[in-house]
Amino acid sequence: AVSTNHALVLVNPGKASGQDILALAQDISSSVQEKFGITLEPEVRLI
Numbered sequence: 001a002v003s004t005n006h007a008l009v010l011v012n013p014g015k016a017s018g019q020d021i022l023a024l025a026q027d028i029s030s031s032v033q034e035k036f037g038i039t040l041e042p043e044v045r046l047i
Contacts, residue, residue, distance in 0.1 A: 001013060002028075008043075010024060025042065028040075029042075
């Protein structure tokens with residue numbers, strides 16, 4: 001899920017796998033590219 005406190009942060013409050021979170025990040029990035037023509041550059045810190 002996207003954090004309610006910071007739109008650039010994805011959180012896992014449930015039972016999503018790491019792959020699920022990475023897939024969500026890719027889906028968000030693809031949607032932004034399609035809708036706005038902007039390529040998001042990840043500033044990833046996986047914990």
